[in-house]
Structure formats: C-alpha cells, structure tokens
Amino acid sequence: MSRLIKNTSIIAGATLLSRILGFLRDVVIAYFLGTSAMADVFFVAFRVPNLLRRLFAEGSLTMAFVPIFKNLQLKEGEDSAFCFARSTFCWLLFVLTIITILAIIFAPYITYLIAPGFKSRPDVFNFTTKLIRICFPYIIFISAVALCMGILNSLGHFASPALAPCILNIVLIASGYIAYVKKINIPLALSYGVLIAGISQFLMQQPALKKFNFSWIGKIDLKHKGLKLLVKLMLPSVFGAAVYQLNIVLNTILASYLQAGSVSYLYYADRLVQFPLGIFGVAVSVAALPDLSHLAAQKDITKFKQTLNQSLYLILFICLPATAGLIGLSSPIIKLLFYRGAFNENSVHATSLCLIAYGLGLPAFSLVRTLVSSLYALKDTKSPAIVASICLIVNLVSGVLLMKTLKYFGLALAVSISSWVNVILLSYSLHKKIGHFIQIQKKLFIFSVLSIFIYLTCLNLSSLNALSIMFIPLIGVLYLLICSRLGIDEALFILKFIKKN
8 A cells, every 4th residue: 555655646746747847838838929829820730749649648558558568577477578568669660650651741631620720821721730740750759658658657667757748848848938039930949849858758768667677679579469459458548538638629620710819728728627637537537447447347336336436526525626716716827827928918818718618627527537437447448439429529519509609718618518418428328337326425515515615715816816826725725624524534534644644
C-alpha cells in the first residue's frame, strides 16, 4: 500500500506541475495572441496531433502495453519483454511515419476537415495548412514517449514519464517568448516548438531506460505474439477517450464558421475544465479499474456495485463543488489567468461564458470515465462504442441548433449536454449487466446543497475580481471540514490520508 501511495503521489504531483505550467503556457499565448485569428490558426494546427496523442498515445497505448509487458517479464524473462518493446517500437515508427507523410501531403484536406470555415479566408486557411505540416510529426515522438512510459511503469519507475508533459509546456513558453522578443511569427515559432518538445520528451526518457539496462538495439520480432494482443487491447481504450475529444473537434469545426476568436474562447475554457478533470476525474477511474476488474473476474457483483458506488460518490464529492466554483468565479478566473496583452475585456467575457457551459458538464466528464472503466472490467467494449457514436450525434445536432442563437456558448453547452447523455446511456448499459447499482444516499443531497452555497458565495466574491481567487483554498477547506463533521466517508478518508502524509 505504501508503494502504491508513493507512486500515486509522484504521478499526481507531476500532473499538478504540468497543469500549472500548462496554464502558464496559455497565459503566455493569450498575452501574445489573445483570441485573434492567428491564435485560432495555431490552436487548430496543434489540435490535430494533440487529438491523436490523447486518443492513441498517452492513454490507450500505455494501458494496453503494460499488462502484456509485465506478463512476458514474469513468465518468459526480461529479454522477451524487451524484445516485445523493441518490436512494438518498430511497428509504431513504421505506421506513424506513413500516417505523418500522408498527413503532410494531404494537409489542406485535413485543414478543411477540421476548420472548413477557414476556407472563406484563404490566408488563414493556407497558414493553418503550413502549421499542421510542422506540428503533425509530433505524434511520432509523443507515441514513442508513451511506449517509454509503458516500459518504465512496468519496471516500477514513474517520475520521468510523469514529468514529460512539463517539457512541452516549457518549450512552448520559451518559443513564444523568443518569437516575441526576436519579432518572429509567433504561431510559426510555437509550431516548431511543438516538434522540438516531442523530441525532447523522448530523449528525456532515455537515461531512466538505461538504468534498467534497456536498449533500443537488440533482438526484434516483427511477428511477436504480443503485438496482436496489443492492438486488440488498445481499441476499447481508444473508444473510452474518444467521445470528449471528438466532441471538442466537432466544436472546432463548427466554431470556425463563427466570428474570429470563437475557436480560442472554447480552447481556453476547455483548458480550465481539464484541470480538475485531469487530476481528479482521471485519477479516480484509473485507481478504480484494477479493483473493478478483480471483482468482475471473481463474479462478486455485490462488491463490484459497492466499489463502483464509492468511485462515483468520490467523483461527485470533488466535482460538484469544483463545478460550483468554476461557474461562480468564471470571470475572475479568466481575468486572473489571461487578461493581459492581446487578451481583452471581450475575450474575458466570451471565454467565461464558455467556461460556464463546460463547467455544467464537469461532473459528467468525470463520471463517464469510471462508468466506461466498469464496462471494460465486465469485458463489455461494445456498449461504450455504441454510446460514443450516439453522443457524437447528440453533440453535433445540439451544437448546430444552439450555435444559431447562442454562438460559442451554445457549442460548449452542447458538449456538456452530450456528456450527460453519455452518463445516462452508460448507466443504463451497466444496469442491464449487473442490475440496479445506483444507491441514492443522503450525502448526495449534502454535496448538492453545499455546492449551491459555494456557487452563491463565489458569485458574491466575483465582484472582487481577481482577488476573489484567493478565497478558493479557504472555501475548499471549509467544505472538507463541514463534510467531515457530517460524517461523510469521502471527507474522513481524505483527512486521514492528509494526516498520515
């Protein structure tokens, strides 16, 4: 248990550092580019490889790779596991190089696919195409980083892979600053920064791999038995990550038809929602998956339901007040982080509206991950795929309808709507598998009431502008203490963990 807590702390700490640097990166970009057309161009160009990274590299590849590598290591020895890793790397390099070459050749079509509205502005369209060609090779290097993460995590090392995302943020901050000082085209410099960051992240993993005597030079088997299993295991994970990200891409497509800056409003708001989602929502689902898988294998459905409910309530315990805080302090948060340079009052207002709309879906974004993990534990990969397809249609239809009157706010709201539909449909799929599992407890009422008070408090504090952000830690502590006094299990567990560490 102590080792698990230690490793979790390393990953959580590195994630928190990465998120902070990510915000600093966005502050720098917002200062230099604001929500201009040039900001839209860079975000569209970066979104293509970034989407592929989130779908295939960082989550699905590592999650699928680790159990196969570990099994080979235990049953056939380290040499066999290392051979599998090198073989995976060769196939990864081969497939991604072909995809990258095709992407560079057909970059205009990719631009048209992801931002068709840019076609009416030829200069913007052509520059976006150029930046996509520069950014796209990033997927090769970040996928290699994901493979390194799988190897190192299997060998018990977590620090280097967890810190890798920090490199991207540091390089982009430096690229933006240097371009500004040297009077270089900033979106162009940022795009080259993305590519440099990918190479740097891969090189960063090599010293740690060397400590474990791993080398990329050695035996390779391109027909290794683990490769087919790797592909088979990756597919369900990809579907799990796809819904939210593809909804964001659909929003980018639709936003390209709106006024200049709409893509940027949605981007900055999404980045803020990703902070609590990345640290808490993902962490709970990752922590719950092994236990759920173990209980499903034992066919202990009673304990499976208990574990699932504990996970869902832990998410709601954290995400309901986080939602209240984000919505109540949306404008001060945006002002504190981005209101400088080219990011003006109009940018603050528009981005805060998008943050409110995304914030309404934050609990759903987090719940979806655990519900999908539960279905995977039950070896049901079909239901999440079907639900994902339905939710993409819901997002597209609601986005088209809402953008006519609500513009960018309507697009962000459509993502939240489709995510709540996702929760409902996944819950129904689980209900068919294991029967009634949702236990409505009085603590849900307590979470909800306290979250309403937090929202009203934050709304009143918002008149203080940026200074109101200083009260967030105090509000969080009070929420935790009140819940512990009321005997809420989640609060008592967190306080006990804090005292021990």
